[in-house]
Amino acid sequence: MSSIVSPPSDWCRAPAGHERIWLGLALGWCLVLSLMMPFWHFKGKQNSRGEAYAVKPDAFLARAEKFIAANKVGEEKQGPNVIPIVEPPPGGDAYLVARMWSWNPIIKLRLGQTYRLHLSSIDLQHGFSLQPLNMNFQVLPGYDHVLTLTPTSKGIFPIVCNEFCGIGHQMMVGRIVVE
Amino acid sequence: MSAIAIPLPSGLREVAADRGRLCATTGLPVCAVAQRFIKLNAVTAVVFLLVGGIAALLLALTRWQAVHLLNAEWFYRIVTLHGLNMLIFWILFMEVAILYFTCTTPLNSRLFSEKVAWVSFGMMLVGAVMVDVVILKGQADVMMTSYLPLLAHPLFYLGIILVAVGTLIGVFNFFATLYVAKRDKTYEGSVPLVTFGATAAAIIAVVTLLHGAIVMIPTFTYSMGWTPAPDPMWYRLIWWGLGHQSQQVNVCAMVAVWYFLSSVTVGARPLNEAVCRGAFILYVCFINIASAHHLLVDPAVGASWKIWNTSYAMYLAVLASMIHGFTVPAGVEVAMREKGYLRGLFGWLTSAPWKNPGFSGFFLSLVIFGFGGGITGVTLGTEQINIIAHNTLRIPGHFHVTVVGGTTLAFMALAYYVIPLIFQRDFVGRKLARLQPYIFGFGIVLVALGMSFAGSMGVPRRSWDISLAGAYGPAAHLMLGVVGIGGIIAFAGLLLFCLLCVGTLLFGESNQGRAMADWGVAQPATGAAPVRLEEHDHNATKGTFALALIFLACFAVYYFANWKALADVWPVK
Ligand code: HEM
Numbered sequence: 180m181s182s183i184v185s186p187p188s189d190w191c192r193a194p195a196g197h198e199r200i201w202l203g204l205a206l207g208w209c210l211v212l213s214l215m216m217p218f219w220h221f222k223g224k225q226n227s228r229g230e231a232y233a234v235k236p237d238a239f240l241a242r243a244e245k246f247i248a249a250n251k252v253g254e255e256k257q258g259p260n261v262i263p264i265v266e267p268p269p270g271g272d273a274y275l276v277a278r279m280w281s282w283n284p285i286i287k288l289r290l291g292q293t294y295r296l297h298l299s300s301i302d303l304q305h306g307f308s309l310q311p312l313n314m315n316f317q318v319l320p321g322y323d324h325v326l327t328l329t330p331t332s333k334g335i336f337p338i339v340c341n342e343f344c345g346i347g348h349q350m351m352v353g354r355i356v357v358e
Numbered sequence: 359m360s361a362i363a364i365p366l367p368s369g370l371r372e373v374a375a376d377r378g379r380l381c382a383t384t385g386l387p388v389c390a391v392a393q394r395f396i397k398l399n400a401v402t403a404v405v406f407l408l409v410g411g412i413a414a415l416l417l418a419l420t421r422w423q424a425v426h427l428l429n430a431e432w433f434y435r436i437v438t439l440h441g442l443n444m445l446i447f448w449i450l451f452m453e454v455a456i457l458y459f460t461c462t463t464p465l466n467s468r469l470f471s472e473k474v475a476w477v478s479f480g481m482m483l484v485g486a487v488m489v490d491v492v493i494l495k496g497q498a499d500v501m502m503t504s505y506l507p508l509l510a511h512p513l514f515y516l517g518i519i520l521v522a523v524g525t526l527i528g529v530f531n532f533f534a535t536l537y538v539a540k541r542d543k544t545y546e547g548s549v550p551l552v553t554f555g556a557t558a559a560a561i562i563a564v565v566t567l568l569h570g571a572i573v574m575i576p577t578f579t580y581s582m583g584w585t586p587a588p589d590p591m592w593y594r595l596i597w598w599g600l601g602h603q604s605q606q607v608n609v610c611a612m613v614a615v616w617y618f619l620s621s622v623t624v625g626a627r628p629l630n631e632a633v634c635r636g637a638f639i640l641y642v643c644f645i646n647i648a649s650a651h652h653l654l655v656d657p658a659v660g661a662s663w664k665i666w667n668t669s670y671a672m673y674l675a676v677l678a679s680m681i682h683g684f685t686v687p688a689g690v691e692v693a694m695r696e697k698g699y700l701r702g703l704f705g706w707l708t709s710a711p712w713k714n715p716g717f718s719g720f721f722l723s724l725v726i727f728g729f730g731g732g733i734t735g736v737t738l739g740t741e742q743i744n745i746i747a748h749n750t751l752r753i754p755g756h757f758h759v760t761v762v763g764g765t766t767l768a769f770m771a772l773a774y775y776v777i778p779l780i781f782q783r784d785f786v787g788r789k790l791a792r793l794q795p796y797i798f799g800f801g802i803v804l805v806a807l808g809m810s811f812a813g814s815m816g817v818p819r820r821s822w823d824i825s826l827a828g829a830y831g832p833a834a835h836l837m838l839g840v841v842g843i844g845g846i847i848a849f850a851g852l853l854l855f856c857l858l859c860v861g862t863l864l865f866g867e868s869n870q871g872r873a874m875a876d877w878g879v880a881q882p883a884t885g886a887a888p889v890r891l892e893e894h895d896h897n898a899t900k901g902t903f904a905l906a907l908i909f910l911a912c913f914a915v916y917y918f919a920n921w922k923a924l925a926d927v928w929p930v931k
């Protein structure tokens with residue numbers, strides 16, 4: 180019967196033929212899909228655990244400023260702004276402040292060392308997008324989002340903002356440098 | 359016309375005639391009140407589609423860096439306009455029209471209440487116009503997601519609340535009609551599959567719209583200064599209860615349209631009603647309440663929460679789509695083989711009525727949704743893979759092949775039957791109409807491919823200019839060019855659709871009292887004796903099965919290629 184009229188009363192039957200095989204295959208595939216995530220969580224190296232702590236924007240800013248003052252190794256003029264260049268101790272904590280429309284500071288990391296990178300915003304939501312690796316994390320005001328990160332390649336890595344944050348959104352570009 | 363004339367149980371004709379008319383093409387009853395509101399909602403939907411379409415062209419021509427049409431301010435404004443007019447207004451008005459159809463004609467029922475339908479329509483229209491005016495006045499440059507603490511003018515939120523509540527009232531009218539039809543026994547046995555699918559969509563819509571209310575009301579009161587600011591993470595969590603689940607509504611409605619169009623264009627019947635219905639039930643049960651796959655790289659939601667909520671009882675909603683993706687073409691295959699198109703694996707497919715825009719639109723929608731939207735959606739929504747996709751152009755690349763190449767194209771295909779059958783006018787420009795689904799489908803696939811490749815190279819979504827970052831090479835720019843060119847083609851297809859619809863309403867020949875002009879439905883092959891195939895017969899569905907295996911292979915390759923790409927980036931946890 181067509182799908183626009185009521186079916187005959189005996190419509191409730193078990194699947195048969197190819198349809199039945201397909202159901203089995205599809206179910207099996209869904210099982211693979213759902214097992215891959217826990218598998219990668221334990222065996223894979225890239226995970227998003229969402230580790231985060233509540234933090235007031237001004238408290239985060241204060242922590243970041245302390246961090247910058249303690250580890251500053253230089254600075255760079257970007258238009259009207261002067262952005263500090265900071266080298267956190269290997270294995271230590273690093274702070275990155277997102278605000279309309281800059282990432283502060285520029286962070287220097289060492290190859291193969293593991294860092295705890297703290298991300299937060301002091302105004303709107305922003306998006307941390309590390310290029311050209313294309314690693315992306317959400318940055319929210321009020322949340323100290325901690326990434327435990329190990330650079331495994333050298334070079335200059337621009338940080339693009341990929342959450343809309345007002346008219347200057349596309350100008351919001353920062354940097355991580357790995358040596 | 360044999361393929362769509364449907365025998366009506368005796369005795370129903372008289373009942374139907376006094377509250378509407380009997381369709382001269384299908385013989386089915388049409389309720390006069392429902393007909394009026396199907397018309398109103400469908401016309402309004404097309405107007406919003408056109409507004410959103412013009413916005414789409416402007417966006418595509420801006421992201422194409424070599425053209426870069428709009429300035430930054432207008433680009434962000436138009437992104438907001440486009441998202442809301444397309445995803446919310448075009449789709450919702452069309453869905454209300456579909457609901458009103460599926461609860462009346464297939465059930466031989468009347469619409470529960472004309473007044474309720476007016477209230478629903480009025481609220482939705484006022485709300486939608488309000489939102490558009492506020493956006494165009496530059497008071498809501500916040501994107502459709504309007505993530506807090508970004509704040510728009512209060513009327514923006516009020517408009518969205520009006521649209522949501524208006525839709526909810528329309529959904530209520532649908533359920534009340536189902537109840538009345540059941541009580542008055544206007545049909546025998548179970549409801550038809552199309553109505554069943556629409557019911558699934560309506561149930562999910564209620565859950566969805568309630569999330570909308572929960573998140574929009576405190577945001578509105580905050581924007582008025584009456585209450586404190588809601589937490590931005592809380593906002594994201596609940597907003598996506600609206601934003602994601604509404605996509606499940608769209609999928610349900612689209613699948614119901616697939617079943618409908620496969621019935622009217624090739625005379626397909628569901629192979630196994632229990633399987634099809636079971637799949638709709640899976641949608642209802644396993645919609646992702648928390649909509650976690652938009653929050654996979656967010657702070658404060660943990661790994662186990664993310665994994666559980668994104669795979670949600672073993673991806674049973676994905677299973678449902680994989681089932682429909684099989685049963686719909688299988689129904690077409692069986693119907694075509696029964697008509698005598700037995701040659702090889704795919705003879706049934708090549709002989710299908712490809713010149714009928716109702717068929718080509720629906721089948722392209724099926725293929726684009728399955729191969730494009732489904733595969734990318736599951737992959738991008740995988741907890742860890744999302745790290746290399748979140749908020750890049752890969753995301754719009756994905757949903758332009760689900761809700762655009764899938765749902766929108768299916769709704770367009772539906773219009774090629776709704777206008778002749780409900781508005782009772784035969785299409786003008788029939789040659790162009792036969793081409794339209796191909797133009798739109800081709801354009802949107804280009805758009806999605808361009809976006810997906812650009813996104814894989816890290817290009818962000820919702821960004822006016824990527825040259826400032828200094829991070830993107832010529833390949834990324836080339837892909838944005840593909841978005842631009844695909845956008846022009848897709849817009850041409852969209853504009854053609856709108857012009858054909860409006861032209862038909864104004865100048866189309868009335869077909870009152872006779873059958874609609876035939877688009878060309880599948881006819882029995884010459885010299886073939888009609889047969890009846892059973893579903894356990896492996897020859898009946900072997901072509902579809904082959905297609906399904908190809909699909910599974912593509913899926914697996916794409917999925918594991920993404921794991922490989924993820925393994926190549928820096929370790930992070
Ligand atoms: C002519 C056809 C279309 C073209 C060329 C097109 C093109 C685009 C472009 C270029 C963007 C901006 C991407 C970005 O920079 O982030 C976009 C966003 C979007 N489009 Fe389309 N689109 C079309 C049709 C549709 C339809 C029919 C729908 C929905 C049913 C839709 C839904 C969306 C949504 C939800 C967004 C995201 C808005 C946001 O990020 O807030 N589009 N589209």
Ligand SMILES: [Cu+2]
Pocket residue numbers: 277278304305306340341342343344348351
């Ligand atoms: Cu930003």
Ligand SMILES: [Cu+2]
Pocket residue numbers: 305306340341342343344345348349351
């Ligand atoms: Cu931004």
